[in-house]
Amino acid sequence: MTRTEQLLAELIALPSVNPAFLPPRHPQAGEKDAAEFLAATAARAGLEVEFQKVLPGRANLLARLRPRGRIKQTILLAPHLDTVGADGTQFIPQRRHGRLHGRGACDTKGSVAAMLGALCELAKLKTRPLETEIIFAGLIDEEHAQAGSRALVASGFKADLAIVGEPTKLHVVTAHKGCLWLQLETCGRAAHGATPQLGKNAVHEMARIVCALETDYAAQLKKKKHRLLGTGTVNVGQISGGTQPNIVPASCRIAIDRRTLPGETEAGVRREIAALLRAKKLSAQISSTKLASALPLETNSKLPLVQNFLRAAGQSRPVGVDYFCDAAVLAAGGTPSVVFGPGDIAQAHTADEWISLAELERGKNLLLNFLKSLS
């Protein structure tokens, strides 16, 4: 068993489910046990360890390798420590046919093991970088509200490059979509079901809006293509309205998920939808439902450090992904960010999450080679 595999297996056995997905004070909730275990691992390798308090009982773990000389640049390795929920058996790591199964195996404890593993190995070498400081940040709360990355940015932290750990199959990702949740509400007038002509049916109005979103608006979005991401999307994911069959409904609500491209903003999306409704002579109130919308990511792949990392990963060009992550938060805070890690997003959040052990080891080696190449 390699050290990386050992580290990952131990991490899987320490549940760190995001508390947003569990009842209060649940034993599997929170990143604390995983963070403390990693802090001890990092300290043993000679890294400087620090906790950054974010929420009650929840802190980002920062483990730092100082250069031999003066700090000229900083590299951040930033996977997240929280996972989605799982049944109890998923916290028992299982090795089968070259794969390690368990909650968090790829999302993103695999990246944690590869990144911290690489940094610990580098710390033990005599040839640590001369002028590059490297910081591992085990972030909390990525799966819910990204409180960990937001707190890091709010503290004024900046780096010259962040490598955010997510299962990208070891592809270097420089762009991802953002995510916006909006609620639309139609307002009608209640009346007796026997005399619907005396009321105004809010469900009927909403039905026309749903239709306009899924046809006209979806078609409009298909016209705008991003080089790495394709097009934005819209999904009407929830609907509720009316009280009982014999009452003309006075209100109806839908919730939509809009995946945005770099350059698109919440204000712009609201304007688009409002214009569509006006053109169709429909009317609804539009409001936000998410705590904070997830921003899209677009990092300039021509930046020298991004080019260096692409070279180290043996790739000539970066790729884009549909899902959002902490990278956009860090990028908005002024740190050029890419996404990279072992594992496939197809296995994330599933009942049988796993990672290829060969890929895990390749990821660790690739990161180590990149870090060793820095001056």
Ligand SMILES: [Zn+2]
């Ligand atoms: Zn996830």
